[in-house]
Amino acid sequence: MTYAINGRVIAITGSTGGLGRALAIALQAKGARLALLDINADAVAEQVQSLGGGQDVWGGYVDVRSWEAVEAGINAAAAHFGGIDVMIANSGIAIASPMEKIAPEAFDRVIDINLNGAWRTFKAALPHVQQRRGYLMAISSMAAFVHSPLQAQYTASKAGVWAMCNSIRLEVRRLGVGVGTVHPTFFPTNMMDKVHADPAGVKIWGGNSKGLWKMITLEEVVAAILRGIERREDMVVVPAKNAIPARIPGLIRKWIERAGFRDRDIAEAVELAGDGLN
Template sequence: MNEDDEMPYKLAGRVVALTGSTGGLGRALATELRARGARLALLDLDPDAVAKQVLSLDGGGDVWGSHVDVRSWATVQQAIDAAAAHFGGIDIVIANAGIAIASPMEKLAPEAFDRVIDINLNGVWRTFKAGLPHVQQRRGYLMAISSMAAFVHSPLQAHYTGSKAGVWAMCDSIRLEVRRLGVGVGTVHPTFFATAMMDEVLADPAGVKIWGGNSGGLWKMVPLDDVVAGIVNGIRHRQDLIVIPRQNTLPAKAPGLFRRILERIGFRDTEIASAIALAGDGRTRP
């Protein structure tokens, strides 16, 4: 199913695993999903914050939480597997954990670059990798929170734009691999919106200089509620691409204008399945 299908994907009773659950977007999204009857596995780096969030949503056995560090494959796999065991399966995985900083290449410490890439890009891959065996059983949906930065590449953010463009491209590739399994894959591309992360951007003179304080023009912030509503609609219709606000859809879709045509011609499901059967696990061979 994708954005062209007529029947929405019901959220009531679905099991949703959400990383970065205690951040601004994660918290708002968890609240809305719970209000729609979803059962939640809340996953975050701060175990105390997760525990409080579970209590705040008062879901009994329908809301469960765990510590996760998306930079660690072991913790991601353990948490996802534990969530599946608790609920008896998982329908939807949302890779939401992410960070942002503004710094030019000449000043950015190499370890800071590595950290952004490891959380924003590698963390999505780890989350999807751990979630796929469970989501596959229910012909469910994988969603990654990317950004308009995947398409609009601003200065002082090579690390961030690279990670978010990587998420978009990676999800396009994964979608081709799993569509034969009945699994959908979507990426979310919001513009700036109000969260604690944006508070840090607005407190950074470099960020204010580049984006003009995000008070108007191209970089004006949109309400958090609009982002949550767009994400929920994207889940309900198992969309490939969710752009918020919608008026940014044209610049977002332009880079992939011919992608679907090329995919249909160049990558057939039977060929993909055969290639997957032949592929190794990526470890370096002696």
């Protein structure tokens, strides 16, 4: 059964980036009510106006590196709309730098935004999404499976997002909440503009003009994400021809999940678990 987008409240972090903007436009065309969240408050305000404003398009400030900011922003969005159906963790950055040169704080920043930021987003959104038996979606990458040089920080963060979502999916399925990850190859965004302005990035991926690293269109990625939401998919791979290397690591995992983790046992374990601080 199709999970209709029309009328759903869909929240997006990183809403003013290239993918975030394109997603917002496409989701609005499908009838979604939008909660647009970004660290750039002025850009969010402009984005809300560009989409017509009104009660069905709301914007707010979120810095995914701050738990307090994420919780406040998502709670404000839920208060405005009366709830949230779908949460898309879209905020992300990339840096091309080898371990021998990268500054430790630069490595930490990529991990904190891409991985920890997605976790904070899901953590804050879950109480609202749970009430509507909705769907959590995180934007990962083919970098979760294809680990390139000069990008240990990025590949680790995106592989971490994939693994994190696989674990969270088991925890929340008894609540009627779906969890999915999106794994596109290279596509045009402001992030890719920075890669192409970086001699190291150009050297590694050859300008992404041909071969294994050739870019696909932004429209292809957006269309795949919309299909993923409508199907509440566990994994969205773009383009589809990349599905084999992306899905092979999960074949055994699916068997283990079915054989080893029963919902009743997970529910009991959740009740027994602490907050991790002791």
